[in-house]
Amino acid sequence: MRTESCGISELVSKYPFTRSGRSIIEEVGIRVSELMSREFEPIVNDALRMLEALIKNGEHAKLNFSVRDVAVSRYIAYVLTASMDKRIWRRIADSESKIFSNMVKLSYLNKPNLECIKEVARELELRIIGVGEVSSLVAKRLNLQGQVLMPKPFMYAVSIWDYLRNSPRNDPNWVLGTRPIIHGYILLTQHDVYRIIEEAVENKAITMISKLGSNLDLFKELIDSVNDRLKAIEESAPQVRYRVSRRVLPKGDPPCVTAIINELKAGGNPSHMARFTLATYMLHRCVAEGKEREECVDEVLEPFTHAADYNEKITRYQVEHLAGLRGGRKFYTPPSCQELNSLGLCPTNLGCGVKNPIQFIRGSTKVEGAE
Incomplete structure (x- = not known):
């Protein structure tokens, strides 16, 4: 045929x-x-x-x-x-x-x-x-x-x-x-x-x-x-529109988050769980810096603008949902290191000495749901 x-x-x-x-x-x-x-x-x-x-x-x-x-x-x-x-x-x-x-x-x-x-x-x-x-x-x-x-x-x-x-x-x-x-x-x-x-x-x-x-x-x-x-x-390209952003992530981010960001910058296509991890981590880090969650959404969007399938409207809605600004109003936490390692998303094979990526945020010693 x-x-x-x-x-x-x-x-x-x-x-x-x-x-x-x-x-x-x-x-x-x-x-x-x-x-x-x-x-x-x-x-x-x-x-x-x-x-x-x-x-x-x-x-x-x-x-x-x-x-x-x-x-x-x-x-x-x-x-x-x-x-x-x-x-x-x-x-x-x-x-x-x-x-x-x-x-x-x-x-x-x-x-x-x-x-x-x-x-x-x-x-x-x-x-x-x-x-x-x-x-x-x-x-x-x-x-x-x-x-x-x-x-x-x-x-x-x-x-x-x-x-x-x-x-x-x-x-x-x-x-x-x-x-x-x-x-x-x-x-x-x-x-x-x-x-x-x-x-x-x-x-x-x-x-x-x-x-x-x-x-x-x-x-x-x-x-x-x-x-x-x-x-x-x-x-007119959505990702190009944000190219002027020069915000550099502070030192001390967990290796899993750094790897996801590098993959996005290289034009890669990270998995759903990788994107979830990056978005939730960045939201918590931004809030820890004293900013309101509404302010943090734009910051979280920036690394995703490098993705080949980036769609601002869809990505913004998803990030707002993770920030607890939509839907059930739950402020989501990144997956545990154990879960990330089982999914092949931990570059160090649990070698960071923490239980959740969120513990890399300065001053975060205990986070609800981060065990």
Whole structure:
């Protein structure tokens, strides 16, 4: 079964890093010297609009406008992205990956189709098979008749090397040791396979943008011609809006918090528990400095502005909830060091000598709920 019969050929052909998308780019035979021509002007404008929508609205970007040669427009959008701040690279890749995986998910929400998922994976150079195929491989190796029963609720399997390249970083739920490994494959649930596809798209987009970035001299004339508009687009990015902040966290923060902040600054995607830990720690530290919780919310937002998926409205609401300004009005405390260590979020393996990160705050000797 090919992409045509699966109904996803239109989707995958819109991305220049898929097999279908690459074929379109090769057929068009883009010449750098032609990008400034009147023929390419509509496509360049489409690329700029696409870039602006992805930066401003992330995964909620409306990309259903009528465009000509979508894969070519996306290719040019990536060229323009390569000339911008690297945090923009991550924003674009993160947005593209979520949009792509959501489209795949919507296509098979009520009727998962193994062959179609495999075809999407092949477009991204992933090797994904069904658990039935894994079962047959094991049975054949053990000279058994029929198939070996596979644990539920796993439906798919991905080769271990593709898993290592495309599993979410710093998320304890994706640590290799927590996953069933059978015959060189990692078993996946339906939800897992969508996440692997999402991560693969993000990696593909970042890789393509990076390669284009190393050859920007070829596109200098094009970039210079739209430079003013690019600057305006970059300024519209939520995380860039806060770049002027120079607040430096005081010395003495716990290693787990420092590691989460460094990951965010590097454009990473910390797990939910890592973000919870950072937000609650910073709120308590800010209050310990004598400030009102309402004042502290803006301070806590700053490190999160570096995240690729940063959304000010959503993040502000979540921080206000943790500060006890919304919902049940509970002022949340960071998880215990024991819990953080069990989740792989303690860089020192319980070597800090405290029971809760909050005890690093000057003057905090005992905190309710921090045992």
